[in-house]
Amino acid sequence: MLQRLIFERIEQRILVGIVAFLAIMALVGWLAINEGGRMAAFEEQYNARSIERGAALFNVNCTECHGPDGRGGAGVAPALNSPYLFGHDFLAEYDRELISLEQERNNQDTTPERVAEIDARVQVLQNDRQNMINQIDTVVSNKPGGYDPEHPSRLDDLAWAGSLRAFVLTTLIHGRPVSANYWPRPMSAWSQTAGGPLRMDQLEDIVTYIMNWDKGDAWTLEDLAAVNQFPIKPVDPSTVVASDRQVIVPGLTDANANPDQLDFSVIMPELANYTGDPQNGQALYNSGLACAGCHLVAATAPILDGTWTRVQDVRLQDPANAGLTGEEYLAHSILHPNEYIAPGAPTGGNYPASVMPPYFASRLTYQDLADLIAYLKTQDQPLPN
Numbered sequence: 572m573l574q575r576l577i578f579e580r581i582e583q584r585i586l587v588g589i590v591a592f593l594a595i596m597a598l599v600g601w602l603a604i605n606e607g608g609r610m611a612a613f614e615e616q617y618n619a620r621s622i623e624r625g626a627a628l629f630n631v632n633c634t635e636c637h638g639p640d641g642r643g644g645a646g647v648a649p650a651l652n653s654p655y656l657f658g659h660d661f662l663a664e665y666d667r668e669l670i671s672l673e674q675e676r677n678n679q680d681t682t683p684e685r686v687a688e689i690d691a692r693v694q695v696l697q698n699d700r701q702n703m704i705n706q707i708d709t710v711v712s713n714k715p716g717g718y719d720p721e722h723p724s725r726l727d728d729l730a731w732a733g734s735l736r737a738f739v740l741t742t743l744i745h746g747r748p749v750s751a752n753y754w755p756r757p758m759s760a761w762s763q764t765a766g767g768p769l770r771m772d773q774l775e776d777i778v779t780y781i782m783n784w785d786k787g788d789a790w791t792l793e794d795l796a797a798v799n800q801f802p803i804k805p806v807d808p809s810t811v812v813a814s815d816r817q818v819i820v821p822g823l824t825d826a827n828a829n830p831d832q833l834d835f836s837v838i839m840p841e842l843a844n845y846t847g848d849p850q851n852g853q854a855l856y857n858s859g860l861a862c863a864g865c866h867l868v869a870a871t872a873p874i875l876d877g878t879w880t881r882v883q884d885v886r887l888q889d890p891a892n893a894g895l896t897g898e899e900y901l902a903h904s905i906l907h908p909n910e911y912i913a914p915g916a917p918t919g920g921n922y923p924a925s926v927m928p929p930y931f932a933s934r935l936t937y938q939d940l941a942d943l944i945a946y947l948k949t950q951d952q953p954l955p956n
């Protein structure tokens with residue numbers, strides 16, 4: 572027997588079908604519109620939990636050196652909860668206006684009256700700017716490590732090209748083994764892959780917690796005042812004067828360094844008369860000559876770890892270095908950096924030329940060079956894949 576249908580007529584059935592279809596589209600649309608909000612709420616909750624977990628991990632593992640609120644431990648470790656790490660520029664508001672005024676002043680259409688106004692305003696701004704610098708200097712005087720308002724960003728000072736998050740995370744993963752040379756205890760590696768105690772997700776939580784200290788434009792002088800310790804900056808190599816020491820080639824400066832003055836057919840046989848002391852090489856590398864200042868982060872320069880392995884397994888395999896020994900490669904790299912530009916920058920391609928100073932032949936004695944090479948030869952760790 573034929574069952575009775577609810578909608579008997581075909582037109583009614585088509586109508587019901589259309590209405591149902593439209594209703595479903597409307598529902599899907601509504602869900603799609605709300606998805607963003609739902610995800611944002613979810614992400615906020617997720618972040619909040621990540622911050623909470625990160626705070627707990629920070630308390631257990633990091634406060635001992637970096638202080639309970641991340642403001643650093645004097646003589647122990649630098650502040651992380653600091654305008655300097657987050658790169659806040661206390662002078663930016665003055666500089667922005669000064670630059671735009673200068674542009675306006677240089678414009679030919681600017682009337683003499685306006686120029687007079689601009690000059691008056693520039694006076695005021697320059698005074699305010701200087702006052703700000705004086706205030707900052709008062710606040711940070713006697714703070715170990717020191718802070719220079721004209722160099723407000725830790726990442727810029729390290730020539731770190733990536734994000735702050737990546738900087739903190741990679742510091743956590745690998746630690747700073749060489750920091751043992753300028754701090755009482757080094758920043759160790761925390762990731763399990765590098766032999767440390769923490770899992771990757773735990774490191775991510777700690778980084779989220781640290782990033783949560785960012786105040787954006789709202790950093791104040793009180794925040795500077797609260798810092799207990801700023802990072803220690805390696806000495807500027809250009810200020811290390813060789814004075815009366817017998818350097819390899821006297822008189823080279825950044826401006827006049829001329830590779831023609833470096834005759835390796837004379838330098839290498841002379842160098843062979845010296846026995847390198849790796850301990851002293853390490854000291855020179857880390858403080859005396861500030862090599863570590865650049866060779867600490869892979870974004871700036873090839874990192875120290877594994878230098879000797881890299882020379883043997885990679886550099887000397889490059890036809891451009893055919894005929895060089897490992898020691899010769901190092902001597903050339905140190906005295907004449909632009910002769911061969913190391914490939915393998917994290918961004919792909921070569922490292923930039925003319926970044927490493929060209930004048931080390933005027934900073935180093937033969938003994939120093941032998942010591943540096945002896946130290947670099949101890950860096951025979953396996954290379955990361």
Ligand code: HEC
Nearest residue numbers: 632633636647648649725739742747750754756757758802
């Ligand atoms: C034994 C002391 C010690 C402990 C514990 C420690 N650190 Fe450090 N940390 C240091 C020192 C010293 C430095 C400075 C290294 C340098 O200047 O190269 C440093 C540097 C850092 C930096 C880089 C700061 C900069 O401006 O270069 C970060 C980020 C950091 N530590 C995070 C942490 C976190 C997160 C923990 C906990 C998981 C932690 N540290 C535990 C001693 C420590």
Ligand code: HEC
Nearest residue numbers: 860861862865871872873904905908911912913922926927
């Ligand atoms: C201002 C930053 C800077 C300083 C300071 C610096 N270097 Fe370099 N160094 C670089 C860069 C960038 C490269 C890679 C480009 C190139 O090959 O010239 C490099 C390359 C090298 C290489 C070749 C590495 C390789 O993997 O082939 C060696 C060795 C080296 N430097 C040693 C030193 C020593 C020793 C000092 C201190 C006496 C020093 N550097 C100081 C930036 C620096």
